[in-house]
Amino acid sequence: DGATILPAPQNFSVRSTNMKHLLMWNPVTQPGETVFYFVQYQGEYESLYMSHIWIPSSQCSPTKGLECDVTDDVTATVPYNFRVMAMLGSQSSAWSNLEHPFNRNATVLTPPRMEVTEHGLHLVVELEDLGPQFEFLVVYWRMEPGAVERVKVVRSGDIPVHLETMDPGVMYCVKAQALVKTIGRHSAFSQPTCVEMQGESLPL
Amino acid sequence: VPYAFCGLPKPTNITFLSINMKNVLHWSRPEGLHGVEVTYTVQYFIYGQRKWLSASKCTSISRTYCDLSVETSDYERQFYAKVKAIWETRCSEWAETERFYPFLETQVSPPEVALTTGEKSISIALTAPEKWKRNPQDSPVSMQQVYPNLKYNVSVYDTKSGRTWSQCITNSTLVLSWLEPSTLYCVRVESLVPGPTRLPLPWKQCISTLEVQTSTWKVKV
Amino acid sequence: LRRCLVSVDMRLLEKSFQEIRRTLQTKDTFKNVTILSTLENLRSIKPVDVCCVTNNLLTFYRDRVFKDHQETSLEVVRRISRIANSFLHMQKTLEQCVHRQCHCSQEATNATRTIHDNYNQLEVSSAALKSLGELNIFLAWIDRNHQETSAT
Numbered sequence: 206d207g208a209t210i211l212p213a214p215q216n217f218s219v220r221s222t223n224m225k226h227l228l229m230w231n232p233v234t235q236p237g238e239t240v241f242y243f244v245q246y247q248g249e250y251e252s253l254y255m256s257h258i259w260i261p262s263s264q265c266s267p268t269k270g271l272e273c274d275v276t277d278d279v280t281a282t283v284p285y286n287f288r289v290m291a292m293l294g295s296q297s298s299a300w301s302n303l304e305h306p307f308n309r310n311a312t313v314l315t316p317p318r319m320e321v322t323e324h325g326l327h328l329v330v331e332l333e334d335l336g337p338q339f340e341f342l343v344v345y346w347r348m349e350p351g352a353v354e355r356v357k358v359v360r361s362g363d364i365p366v367h368l369e370t371m372d373p374g375v376m377y378c379v380k381a382q383a384l385v386k387t388i389g390r391h392s393a394f395s396q397p398t399c400v401e402m403q404g405e406s407l408p409l
Numbered sequence: 410v411p412y413a414f415c416g417l418p419k420p421t422n423i424t425f426l427s428i429n430m431k432n433v434l435h436w437s438r439p440e441g442l443h444g445v446e447v448t449y450t451v452q453y454f455i456y457g458q459r460k461w462l463s464a465s466k467c468t469s470i471s472r473t474y475c476d477l478s479v480e481t482s483d484y485e486r487q488f489y490a491k492v493k494a495i496w497e498t499r500c501s502e503w504a505e506t507e508r509f510y511p512f513l514e515t516q517v518s519p520p521e522v523a524l525t526t527g528e529k530s531i532s533i534a535l536t537a538p539e540k541w542k543r544n545p546q547d548s549p550v551s552m553q554q555v556y557p558n559l560k561y562n563v564s565v566y567d568t569k570s571g572r573t574w575s576q577c578i579t580n581s582t583l584v585l586s587w588l589e590p591s592t593l594y595c596v597r598v599e600s601l602v603p604g605p606t607r608l609p610l611p612w613k614q615c616i617s618t619l620e621v622q623t624s625t626w627k628v629k630v
Numbered sequence: 631l632r633r634c635l636v637s638v639d640m641r642l643l644e645k646s647f648q649e650i651r652r653t654l655q656t657k658d659t660f661k662n663v664t665i666l667s668t669l670e671n672l673r674s675i676k677p678v679d680v681c682c683v684t685n686n687l688l689t690f691y692r693d694r695v696f697k698d699h700q701e702t703s704l705e706v707v708r709r710i711s712r713i714a715n716s717f718l719h720m721q722k723t724l725e726q727c728v729h730r731q732c733h734c735s736q737e738a739t740n741a742t743r744t745i746h747d748n749y750n751q752l753e754v755s756s757a758a759l760k761s762l763g764e765l766n767i768f769l770a771w772i773d774r775n776h777q778e779t780s781a782t
Contacts, residue, residue, distance in 0.1 A: 248718075249715060249718055250715045254696070255697065260707055261704060263708060278708070282719045283718050326587065337641065337642075364573075365574055366574070367574050367587055387639050454661055456661060457664030510766060603773045603777065604644060604769075604773060605647075605648050606641075606645070
């Protein structure tokens with residue numbers, strides 16, 4: 206069988222941003238040869254109750270690359286073990302294991318990008334589409350002393366949301382944060398974006 | 410008459426078509442039997458029960474559908490159905506459906522929608538769709554009673570700006586008060602229920618907001 | 631009685647089940663036996679017993695069904711893994727939520743026992759296969775009793 210000659214991939218780590226989870230490792234180099242890598246995972250269920258079971262990653266078994274998107278494999282908010290092996294023909298390396306199990310609740314959540322437009326009389330916001338796991342908390346207010354902040358929860362990005370019919374000559378400001386219920390966390394708020402409605406303000 | 414020899418090809422594409430719990434079994438004529446007087450017999454099975462039961466209204470029929478709404482009216486149970494083709498003394502094997510779960514598989518039709526327009530507004534009144542009734546004179550049962558968290562997805566397309574807003578609502582009225590006068594808007598409404606995604610059955614209509622009525626006075630500062 | 635909402639991606643769970651439903655249910659040839667859908671069992675559960683039954687069903691799947699099922703198809707293994715790990719997370723969320731609320735009445739205990747009795751009727755691999763094929767019943771139960779939308 207394949208003698209273990211190849212060195213195991215080093216610096217095996219995970220980086221996760223906005224619920225996109227990426228494994229990375231250093232290359233195993235064999236001059237003039239193409240080395241393939243196999244990634245496998247175990248959810249907490251497998252590691253607790255079926256520890257002999259390792260599941261080939263849906264994207265990278267095998268892959269020639271040095272990273273692997275495991276977003277579709279990590280679909281529960283529990284710790285996941287990962288391991289990667291190098292293969293060249295019949296030669297295979299030992300497994301490199303991720304130093305610590307990865308839980309998606311550790312993902313980095315960034316403030317969502319948003320576009321605020323005033324469309325005729327209407328204050329409209331369109332948010333970055335970050336995927337089905339995301340909702341958004343949108344806060345908006347009139348730029349005047351004592352103004353009350355108003356809040357709207359937007360269920361998904363990429364669909365324009367009408368916030369308010371505005372009064373002419375008044376500036377309105379909007380900020381938003383991303384919410385991910387399945388991990389019980391939210392991002393910081395984006396920087397406020399302010400728009401002013403054209404036209405003269407009516408006497409009150 | 411006992412069938413001497415089965416040998417006929419089976420009916421194909423056997424499936425339930427279910428809308429608001431009206432559950433109709435459909436199938437296609439067996440291949441290769443053109444111009445032949447084929448009849449069909451249908452049976453159904455309540456998952457977890459003991460045996461197949463005859464669909465009394467669908468024995469030796471020539472049509473290729475059978476309304477099994479009565480037999481499958483307990484929508485929290487699961488069912489199978491099967492149909493066999495018969496021609497003279499010959500018959501086919503049974504063709505059987507997958508397990509059918511009305512509660513999770515029925516399509517929910519869109520609500521009844523009434524639109525009224527103003528200069529800068531459209532008000533949308535929604536009435537929940539009705540569940541299938543055994544007898545026409547039975548009192549109506551709303552699909553809201555089957556799915557307490559029935560929601561409606563309302564999309565509005567502004568034909569002038571080309572933009573679309575959409576909103577998910579649970580109550581029965583929605584007033585879009587931020588529209589432009591004399592503008593054609595296309596409204597699309599569909600029902601949403603929890604559980605696996607189902608084929609959408611949208612309601613659509615386009616309507617124009619009224620022209621601006623010239624007002625009696627204007628304030629200018 | 632406070633409802634225990636669980637933050638799992640139901641849409642993904644239902645999609646994962648739908649993708650393997652035909653495979654599982656087609657292999658299940660015992661139409662006359664049901665594990666979960668003894669409907670008198672589940673529909674008759676009173677609100678006060680909901681959390682106990684949910685917890686017992688999560689334990690049933692965790693300790694019996696997922697372990698007893700032998701699967702060769704990688705696509706099925708991946709989707710069962712999604713469901714099993716989501717159930718594990720759900721159980722942790724329930725445990726934090728319920729504190730002392732989650733007592734088990736005689737009806738809830740009977741309902742759970744019936745499910746185990748149904749399971750024991752069949753040979754283990756057939757019972758596990760049938761229980762997996764009936765996950766849509768349990769997912770509908772979770773949707774109805776533990777999802778925010780079902781709270782309105």
